[in-house]
Amino acid sequence: MRTVDEFDLLAAADSPLHAIDPRAKLLVVLLAAAVIASYPRHAVAAMVPLFLLPAAWLALGRVPLGFVLHRLLPALPFVLLMAIFNPLIDRVPLIEAGGLALSGGWISFASILLRFLLGMSIAILLVACTGFNTLCSALLRLHAPRVFVVQLLLLYRYIFLLADEARRVRLAYALRSGGDRAVALPVAGSMLGQLLLRVMSRGQRIHQAMLGRGFTGDLPVRHAFRWHGRDTLFLLGWAVWIILARAVNIPDQLGRFVMKVLA
């Protein structure tokens, strides 16, 4: 769960992007996710202007590029596996330049990778520059169901506790098995069962303690943000850019313009 710790460290920093109302950031990310998905399947160049979003957010939020790339890496194999079928199946050449023909499959392959990079990096930057608790309180203010948000907040708190527990179990096994990383299958059931029992009794104790302190099933959430003019500007500005990028093929227009000037 080191990942989650790193997110929390970044979220605790201060930057122009951290200062933006979380609702504005969340809405921009949701809009971007929907718009990215709406591009036709062979769109590559038309999607490129949207890279302004992660590029600017990286800078404004002062998030290291390596952090985002590191988070993207584990999810990449599945996307690659799915995307690689496109060039294998769609072999009709779409672009021909200088004797080099690119099939439609390779173009849609590139398009899938672009979609992945764009969508995921934006979502990662949102969490890294907002923090989970603030994000949850923004969800509440946007009228997400309270039961679900409380569940998310509690789950998030428990993850840290239980990850330590799991790490101890893993270490204990490694020490007794000569350093094996993977647990033998016959042992796995009782080991996970043991972990489950510890976790459940721990959950029970924590719940008792919470009840003792007046817990009624609802977590009070502090809304430590107010909507300013700059948040409206942020939301509108990005929304206009995202929709413009979808409506107009900006690289194409730019390329033509430059060619015209050069000619």
Added chain:
Amino acid sequence: MHMADALLSPAVGGGMWVAAAALSARASVKLRSQPSESLAPMMAVLGAFVFAAQMINFSIPGTGSSGHIGGGLLLAILLGPHAAFLALASVLTIQALFFADGGLLALGCNMINLGVFPCYIAYPLIYRPLAGDGSSPSRRLATCIIASMAGMAMGAFAVVAETGLSGISELPVGAFILLMVPIHLAIGLVEGGVTAAVIGFVSRAQPEWLVYNQAKTQPRGRPFRRIAACLLGAALLTGGLLSSFASENPDGLEWSIEKMTGKKEIDGIGHPIHATLAGWQSKTSFMPDYDFRKDDAASKDDVRESAANPGTSLAGVLGTALTLLLAGGIGLFLRLRSRKHP
């Protein structure tokens, strides 16, 4: 296996979001109507347990690889369908946000694929009727494996259906099913076995933990009908969204027709691309270059447009490179500036 944003169309993603939201609303209403103090705290703890359990890898015999538990069926057995669905939904949300598993648009799909099938179908319709009183370990093992395999296979089918409806991946549905379902049946086999072992361990060590959900889940009503109605609703919604989308954006449809005719010509003529492109050129030349709106409509599918003549193709590449440079440049500028004025 998580469905990914990159393979989804907005209509399918949106439809599944609505379905998942409706199901979570229903689950929370159900939970509120059966008040039990012990269930609420267990939901969050067991959701976190899924994360912890996934840190423990076990070796899978005969394959040389290792895997971890998914936990859908286990949560359903421990918590009952409604609480388990909500717990899984929150787990998937955190996975989407922190671990780039799936993505935000695909969250609805993942809640359906990995939450609904184990909680609302495999558990109540397969596990419960077959499990008996839970006294026989071999029966428990068989039941867990069957339920888990069925849940996994249904989830895999759903991934195929969502991918196919979205139309971003070219993989034909038949081949995709042949690829996905056997893998997921194998995963289900291992998952079912481990789930049975965990349940067996708990029932020996601390049987009172298992009584949790048993007391509340007497067979009531016909859960299947409601679930079927919900899934049907999702399908209809998706279909409706898809068709309205198609009529709003004729370029997608036009494009696929173009593609079909393009393929036909490839079969017929010696230089197929040129023939197709010539056809396109004659079409696009009706549109004056300076007319922004029409030009844009024609270049919606930029690739095909830019393929129409080598000059535009160069312009496309140049423009893309420039745009990328500009975006990166703005980012770099902002970063440098923020370093100067922290």
